[in-house]
Amino acid sequence: MNKTTTLDIDIRFGDCDPAGIVFFPRYHRWMDAASLHFFMTCGVPPWHVLEGTTGIIGTPLLHHEANFTKSATYGERITISTTVDEWRTKAFIQRHTITRGDDLICESRETRVFCVRDPQDRKRIRAIPIPEDILRLCR
Amino acid sequence: MNKTTTLDIDIRFGDCDPAGIVFFPRYHRWMDAASLHFFMTCGVPPWHVLEGTTGIIGTPLLHHEANFTKSATYGERITISTTVDEWRTKAFIQRHTITRGDDLICESRETRVFCVRDPQDRKRIRAIPIPEDILRLCR
Amino acid sequence: MNKTTTLDIDIRFGDCDPAGIVFFPRYHRWMDAASLHFFMTCGVPPWHVLEGTTGIIGTPLLHHEANFTKSATYGERITISTTVDEWRTKAFIQRHTITRGDDLICESRETRVFCVRDPQDRKRIRAIPIPEDILRLCR
Amino acid sequence: MNKTTTLDIDIRFGDCDPAGIVFFPRYHRWMDAASLHFFMTCGVPPWHVLEGTTGIIGTPLLHHEANFTKSATYGERITISTTVDEWRTKAFIQRHTITRGDDLICESRETRVFCVRDPQDRKRIRAIPIPEDILRLCR
Numbered sequence: 001m002n003k004t005t006t007l008d009i010d011i012r013f014g015d016c017d018p019a020g021i022v023f024f025p026r027y028h029r030w031m032d033a034a035s036l037h038f039f040m041t042c043g044v045p046p047w048h049v050l051e052g053t054t055g056i057i058g059t060p061l062l063h064h065e066a067n068f069t070k071s072a073t074y075g076e077r078i079t080i081s082t083t084v085d086e087w088r089t090k091a092f093i094q095r096h097t098i099t100r101g102d103d104l105i106c107e108s109r110e111t112r113v114f115c116v117r118d119p120q121d122r123k124r125i126r127a128i129p130i131p132e133d134i135l136r137l138c139r
Numbered sequence: 140m141n142k143t144t145t146l147d148i149d150i151r152f153g154d155c156d157p158a159g160i161v162f163f164p165r166y167h168r169w170m171d172a173a174s175l176h177f178f179m180t181c182g183v184p185p186w187h188v189l190e191g192t193t194g195i196i197g198t199p200l201l202h203h204e205a206n207f208t209k210s211a212t213y214g215e216r217i218t219i220s221t222t223v224d225e226w227r228t229k230a231f232i233q234r235h236t237i238t239r240g241d242d243l244i245c246e247s248r249e250t251r252v253f254c255v256r257d258p259q260d261r262k263r264i265r266a267i268p269i270p271e272d273i274l275r276l277c278r
Numbered sequence: 279m280n281k282t283t284t285l286d287i288d289i290r291f292g293d294c295d296p297a298g299i300v301f302f303p304r305y306h307r308w309m310d311a312a313s314l315h316f317f318m319t320c321g322v323p324p325w326h327v328l329e330g331t332t333g334i335i336g337t338p339l340l341h342h343e344a345n346f347t348k349s350a351t352y353g354e355r356i357t358i359s360t361t362v363d364e365w366r367t368k369a370f371i372q373r374h375t376i377t378r379g380d381d382l383i384c385e386s387r388e389t390r391v392f393c394v395r396d397p398q399d400r401k402r403i404r405a406i407p408i409p410e411d412i413l414r415l416c417r
Numbered sequence: 418m419n420k421t422t423t424l425d426i427d428i429r430f431g432d433c434d435p436a437g438i439v440f441f442p443r444y445h446r447w448m449d450a451a452s453l454h455f456f457m458t459c460g461v462p463p464w465h466v467l468e469g470t471t472g473i474i475g476t477p478l479l480h481h482e483a484n485f486t487k488s489a490t491y492g493e494r495i496t497i498s499t500t501v502d503e504w505r506t507k508a509f510i511q512r513h514t515i516t517r518g519d520d521l522i523c524e525s526r527e528t529r530v531f532c533v534r535d536p537q538d539r540k541r542i543r544a545i546p547i548p549e550d551i552l553r554l555c556r
Binding site for chain 4: 013016073123
């Protein structure tokens with residue numbers, strides 16, 4: 001069975017828009033936090049440590065698809081459950097499910113890649129095959 | 140032909156993450172701005188005006204799917220082109236294409252609905268059929 | 279002695295800028311969360327509840343002054359300690375101290391007021407004297 | 418007379434909080450953009466270019482003090498006027514004034530320093546004396 005991690009988020013006043021509900025890009029911010037939280041819970045160091053040893057600077061997003069089912073507001077706590085559905089050679093599909101108690105708030109599937117800086121031009125980044133040691137920790 | 144509006148965004152230092160590229164939830168923030176910009180360019184008042192006359196508080200997102208093709212960084216200007224691909228009874232499909240000169244940065248399709256507050260419980264919101272006068276302005 | 283509440287924040291990748299450190303407006307976002315957390319811990323309901331009973335929509339900022347002493351990055355946990363130094367008729371001075379273990383990261387003093395919507399023009403807001411029941415809970 | 422630059426900001430729905438007004442940390446985000454805009458308008462390259470030539474990674478904030486006079490909301494345009502009041506050996510005082518037409522919205526004074534990475538430990542940053550060529554461009 002795939003490893004699953006969870007991350008609790010307390011929704012704040014400033015996360016909400018004039019309609020009084022969470023402004024949806026905040027969910028993506030939290031799911032990005034949940035993505036790294038998944039790796040760190042599996043034993044992978046944060047990117048700023050990994051950059052020094054492997055050159056990896058993060059896992060940029062190539063594609064994602066999200067459903068927003070119910071709205072939420074501040075003073076509420078939501079939980080993000082995160083797993084990896086599929087490991088390809090270079091990309092992986094990470095899935096997040098956001099709930100508030102029994103309510104489903106949001107589901108998202110993200111396609112991400114591990115990236116390093118281009119040694120010829122440090123301002124460019126490029127995808128690398130998923131490192132074996134990271135696979136071993138996370139699968 | 141469908142109406143298309145454009146919105147230029149100057150990318151700022153604070154829009155970028157430790158990898159030096161735009162943190163992807165920022166793109167959704169900008170596409171949300173482009174969504175309202177589309178309606179306002181078509182002649183629809185901002186929601187805080189519309190709320191007083193029609194009760195409409197905004198166009199929450201039900202679903203979206205986005206492709207991220209190239210990265211971008213601060214000091215660069217990007218352009219968001221926005222159109223509505225489909226008007227249904229209650230929902231509409233809004234499409235955003237983000238470019239930097241000839242480079243395609245991101246494409247996204249959003250399913251949104253017009254919402255009002257529930258008169259019985261002002262903390263709840265619910266979707267309404269797309270108003271005829273808004274359709275006339277935007278189609 | 280004044281009541282003090284604490285709020286822990288786990289710093290995320292997306293909270294950091296291209297220099298790899300927390301982008302400073304994020305600290306203000308967290309201190310705003312700590313401000314409401316103070317009131318809710320003292321027993322004051324969140325604003326969206328209070329708006330229905332008292333009309334109070336929040337505690338906008340009039341003035342603040344902040345010192346940033348050390349930088350912080352993602353993967354680290356910081357703690358915000360919050361207290362009210364002074365209660366005036368309409369305004370109050372709220373002080374936040376952000377630490378990471380023994381390191382002092384930031385100190386800020388905020389002048390805030392309780393606000394309601396103007397009944398003549400709901401888009402305008404105005405300050406009110408601090409309600410007695412809130413004072414009793416928080417002092 | 419000191420050089421002054423201006424930056425226009427169109428306020429967006431997502432910049433506003435449940436009270437319907439700009440969430441104040443957004444002003445700091447915009448003033449941070451105005452800070453770099455000042456340097457780039459004076460002819461200083463963006464930090465990601467400067468890092469390659471001089472090692473400078475940005476101008477972190479040491480201290481700031483801000484007054485918020487009136488609120489603003491989406492659909493409005495504000496203008497940030499930015500100047501440097503004082504150049505010290507290592508620090509400089511940058512002042513931002515935010516207006517909406519004749520209305521004063523916010524004033525802020527920021528103390529900032531130019532920083533480079535510590536060559537012994539690239540995760541640490543330290544302040545350097547303000548480079549002469551930057552002073553010549555900006556004073």
